[in-house]
Amino acid sequence: MVPHLATAVTGPLLDLEKKILEATPAIERWFRLEWQEHTPPFYCSVDLRNAGYKLAPVDTNLFPGGFNNLSTEMLPLTVQAAMAAIDKYCPDARNLLLIPESHTRNPYYLQNVQRLMQIFRQTGLHVRLGSLSPEVTEPTPLALPDGNMLVVEPLVRSPNGRRVGLADFDPCTILLNNDLSAGIPSILENVHEQSLLPPLHAGWAVRRKSNHFKAFDEVAKKFGKLIDIDPWLVNPLHSKCGEVNFQEDVGMECLADNVSALLSKIKKKYKEYGMKDQKPFVIVKPDAGTYGMGIMTVKDASEVKDLNRKQRNKMSVIKDGVTVTDVMIQEGVPTFESINDAVAEPVVYMIDRYVVGGFYRVHAERGVDQNLNAPGSQYVPLAFAQQHAVPDLKAKPGTAAPNRFYVYGVVARLALLAASLELERTDPDPEIY
Amino acid sequence: MVPHLATAVTGPLLDLEKKILEATPAIERWFRLEWQEHTPPFYCSVDLRNAGYKLAPVDTNLFPGGFNNLSTEMLPLTVQAAMAAIDKYCPDARNLLLIPESHTRNPYYLQNVQRLMQIFRQTGLHVRLGSLSPEVTEPTPLALPDGNMLVVEPLVRSPNGRRVGLADFDPCTILLNNDLSAGIPSILENVHEQSLLPPLHAGWAVRRKSNHFKAFDEVAKKFGKLIDIDPWLVNPLHSKCGEVNFQEDVGMECLADNVSALLSKIKKKYKEYGMKDQKPFVIVKPDAGTYGMGIMTVKDASEVKDLNRKQRNKMSVIKDGVTVTDVMIQEGVPTFESINDAVAEPVVYMIDRYVVGGFYRVHAERGVDQNLNAPGSQYVPLAFAQQHAVPDLKAKPGTAAPNRFYVYGVVARLALLAASLELERTDPDPEIY
Structure with missing residues (x-):
């Protein structure tokens, strides 16, 4: 359709x-x-x-979620690509450990996890779920909308400290579906014998x-x-500002200057293409982070100078309670x-x-x-x-x-x-x- | 659907x-x-x-034809697999030479060729058609049902004799969609610098x-x-007979014996699975060749002994006028x-x-x-x-x-x-x- x-x-x-x-x-x-x-x-x-x-x-x-939103007609394509990917990282793999987002019982997200498990089963892997949450101390069932259960299990470092897995499950590949907004968990550090995908520096703690x-x-x-x-x-087009603190009204000058400069650049481009009726705007968003939090549409530099308390609060904290200090300004498309x-x-x-x-x-x-x-x-x-x-x-x-x-x-x-x-x-x- | x-x-x-x-x-x-x-x-x-x-x-x-019979919904899967294949044989390839069946203006077959060209274009290749037919001495258009044209061109050996291509086209990969029933053409022999796929011994001249x-x-x-x-x-189950000549009634004894032995084996299997009502049969077919020619359903060994002239003619010659000498007997499923x-x-x-x-x-x-x-x-x-x-x-x-x-x-x-x-x-x- x-x-x-x-x-x-x-x-x-x-x-x-x-x-x-x-x-x-x-x-x-x-x-x-x-x-x-x-x-x-x-x-x-x-x-x-x-x-x-x-x-x-x-x-x-x-760390894409939303695989459940792809139509089922696309699954063969997904499975084939996953086969090619697994073949590259760990061709003789038998086990895959999938690490989902913590603290979520959101049924849509869990369906995404279920879909990923189905996809990797079809590539010839046993898939189990490991949790980064310290609250998961034993296998914990999570109910899916279709009545099935997912089970997340506590992560375990191998006795020699070199590998990560579950109590009775030694994976060749560890696939993160957790964007590490909350920081890099120590249990995932110094994993060299296994493929940890994507690498830790792809997480929002670093990226x-x-x-x-x-x-x-x-x-x-x-x-x-x-x-x-x-x-x-x-x-x-884009630029950035570091050392911003919305709560304490710090760095707003830098932000306003960058917004202003970017709007001018966009205006110039619009002129080049004869777009007279189009009004330029920029998107201000955290340089690290996701989930559509802390994002603002700005049409004039004055808007970022005159933020009220409520707007500043909204811009300052994103997923996992992380405070925004680096801000990206992006051409609004x-x-x-x-x-x-x-x-x-x-x-x-x-x-x-x-x-x-x-x-x-x-x-x-x-x-x-x-x-x-x-x-x-x-x-x-x-x-x-x-x-x-x-x-x-x-x-x-x-x-x-x-x-x-x-x-x-x-x-x-x-x-x-x-x-x-x-x-x-x-x-x-x-x-x- | x-x-x-x-x-x-x-x-x-x-x-x-x-x-x-x-x-x-x-x-x-x-x-x-x-x-x-x-x-x-x-x-x-x-x-x-x-x-x-x-x-x-x-x-x-x-040498599969019939890619035009796959539903268009499957094309992305085909393109993705073709990308993986090309990546393996010739990752920096720019040109692909496709060699189709000779002497055919069958519109369905030409649609298969068109489909293959479309698929490989999507993998990042310029695709042109080379003909094994000695009659193709210059670029020759072939009309497709949709009004488009395919152009087959004469094959050319490079001046140093080491490569095959067209007059102004040097391919990295040569893809055969011609099953070589007529024999291995000398222009394709000793090609070592290019990937010739499938290899010559996959053709029915050898296979x-x-x-x-x-x-x-x-x-x-x-x-x-x-x-x-x-x-x-x-x-x-299967067996084979060499040195058969249907025209001259040679080797029919071997054929009858093998048919008889295979029917017994099948009967035994049917018995093992309690299939009382199933009547065993075998398929007699040329050990080399395709196109559904020279194939016979046999339920009793006596049938191959009592072939009439017309039946023997039908069994003896297949595609490209090749005479059948090796026969395979296969369990009928x-x-x-x-x-x-x-x-x-x-x-x-x-x-x-x-x-x-x-x-x-x-x-x-x-x-x-x-x-x-x-x-x-x-x-x-x-x-x-x-x-x-x-x-x-x-x-x-x-x-x-x-x-x-x-x-x-x-x-x-x-x-x-x-x-x-x-x-x-x-x-x-x-x-x-």
């Missing part, structure tokens, strides 16, 4: 779609060569924004969005050269897509270097310039499975769903490649990497 | 389905380990027969079905041990599947080690004990994409389509593994392999 989509079909994006479709062999070969030099993250989801005039990633998640988008600048530049386009068409009048943005899922599916995140009460990753959002599975379904070079640009999804898959993979560069460069222990 | 299928749901097959589903992690891991030791053929299609009491491959094709099924005996035995079943449940009252058999497609799709070959005018690969057969695309779609362990055996397709994918991969062993053992030049 492909939901009815309304997308802006004017301006440079059509040209972008056309260029990407025509250059498919060159693009796919380029990716093939890049993946010889760089290791893709184990898995990844990318939030895209299609503004009609540009198509860009706005968020790259290295910074600004590093990702710095790497993305490079990737977009290379890609722009490859298919002869302005990299801005796939890349949101409005979404011109909607499903049944609700604002929508595509999310693309990847395992290893393969696009395995996606969905639209839809929010009926949000605007085209707002963050949609918020309570009240819904998920519409998308026929991203069609993304490679022989793009139709003869279709009028903007009219064929497989063409659009293929283009989404290409741009999402640019973010995947950027994540790969980012992880290489931020690796605290590059010899082992 | 899953067509309505009627399948016998009694007897050992249900037990087989149950065992395979339960042992999924072990089976997938076993395949993973086997593929570390053995290289899968580049691509492969396997004809299966589901008799209700057994499920077995009856034919393994190393023998009996070698394949000898290798399959081993694979089935190992698999039987792995999941604790009688290998006969997935393996058709009736199909208990039908679609709208027409007899049906599943065909499973694989690229590298991945199941990428399949369809039912359906023939309204043939019986359950006859070859369906004959004029008048039709193709119903199957949701084999669901083959990995999280088999439902709680479904009653025989009732869930994803479960059945998963089981088909497992048995087809047993044949794939046998083909891999077969190609290793028959390689005339194992150092290079």
Whole structure:
């Protein structure tokens, strides 16, 4: 089922779609060569924004939840990609330890965990769940909506201290589906005999969005050269501020200056493309962190100077009670897509270097310039499975769903490649990497 | 769309389905380990027969046509597998030369070629067609049903004699979709700098079905041990006769003896499984060759002794006018599947080690004990994409389509593994392999 989509079909994006479709062999070969030099993250989801005039990633998640939101038709693709990934890290693996988010009984999240377990069972692995929560001291059942149970178990370090597993379960691979917002747990430190995926420095305790988008600048530049386009068409402008404290009103000057400078840059770009009616905006968000918390849409620098107490509170603390000190300012890319009048943005899922599916995140009460990753959002599975379904070079640009999804898959993979560069460069222990 | 299928749901097959589903992690891991030791053929299609009491491959094709019969929903799976395959043989490849069957303007076959070209374009390759036909001396257009054109071009050996390509096209990989029934063409001999896939000895000029099924005996035995079943449940009994000449009535004694011995063996197996009403039969077919030619259903040894002139003519010559001298006798596995009252058999497609799709070959005018690969057969695309779609362990055996397709994918991969062993053992030049 492909939901009815309304997308802006004017301006440079059509040209972008056309260029990407025509250059498919060159693009796919380029990716093939890049993946010889760089290791893709184990898995990844990318939030895209299609503004009609540009198509860009706005968020790259290295601990994707939401696999339950992919349509079941996409499962074979996911299993095949997971097979390729496992084969690379641990070809003779028998056991996989999956570490989910702690402290959650959210049924949707648990369905995501269940789906991941099903996927890896089909790759020839016994999968069990280990918990980072100190409260889990014995096997603990968690009820699923379908009446089944998941069991999370306490993590155990092996007697010689070199391996992590469960009491009677020694995994070859440890897969994190916990983004480590709360910090790096000591039980996962110095694991060298097993594959710990993604690596610890991919967690939000270490990771910074600004590093990702710095790497993305490079990737977009290379890609722009490859298919002869302005990299801005796939890349949101960005800057950052450190040493911000919303609670104590510290660093607001830096924030306002950066917002102002970025708005000017965007305005210049709009002018270049003759977009007279478009009003620039930026998104202010924590440089580390996820879950759609602490995010603000800003249209004028004065807005960040005049934050009230309530707004400052909202911006200052995110998931797991972490205080925000580093802030990223990102060009706002409005979404011109909607499903049944609700604002929508595509999310693309990847395992290893393969696009395995996606969905639209839809929010009926949000605007085209707002963050949609918020309570009240819904998920519409998308026929991203069609993304490679022989793009139709003869279709009028903007009219064929497989063409659009293929283009989404290409741009999402640019973010995947950027994540790969980012992880290489931020690796605290590059010899082992 | 899953067509309505009627399948016998009694007897050992249900037990087989149950065992395979339960042992999924072990089976997938076993395949993973086997593929570390053995290289899968580049691509492969396997004809299966589901008799209700057994499920077995009856034919393994190393030059599969019919990619156009796979549903378009399966294309992403096919592209992903093709990416993995290309990455293995020629990761920096820019060009692929595809060599199709010669002398055919059959629109269905040309659609298969078109589909293959589309698939490999999506893996980042420029694809062009080279012809083995001496009549193709310049680029020659072939009309497709959709109004497009394919262009086949004459093959050219490079000036230093070491490479094969087209006049202005130097491929890294040469993919054969021509089964070489007519013999090994000299222009393809001694190609060492490029990947020639599948290798020349996979062609019917060299290949023998009996070698394949000898290798399959081993694979089935190992698999039987792995999941604790009688290998006969997935393996058709077989034997062979050399030096047969149907035209001159030579070798009929050997044939009759082998038919008789095989029928006795089958009868014994039927007795072991308490199948009183089942009448054994065998299939007599050329040990080399394809296209469903020269195939006969035999229920009694006397039938092969009393062949009339017309029958002998029919058995003696197959595709490309090749005379049959080696004959294989294979246990007949009736199909208990039908679609709208027409007899049906599943065909499973694989690229590298991945199941990428399949369809039912359906023939309204043939019986359950006859070859369906004959004029008048039709193709119903199957949701084999669901083959990995999280088999439902709680479904009653025989009732869930994803479960059945998963089981088909497992048995087809047993044949794939046998083909891999077969190609290793028959390689005339194992150092290079």
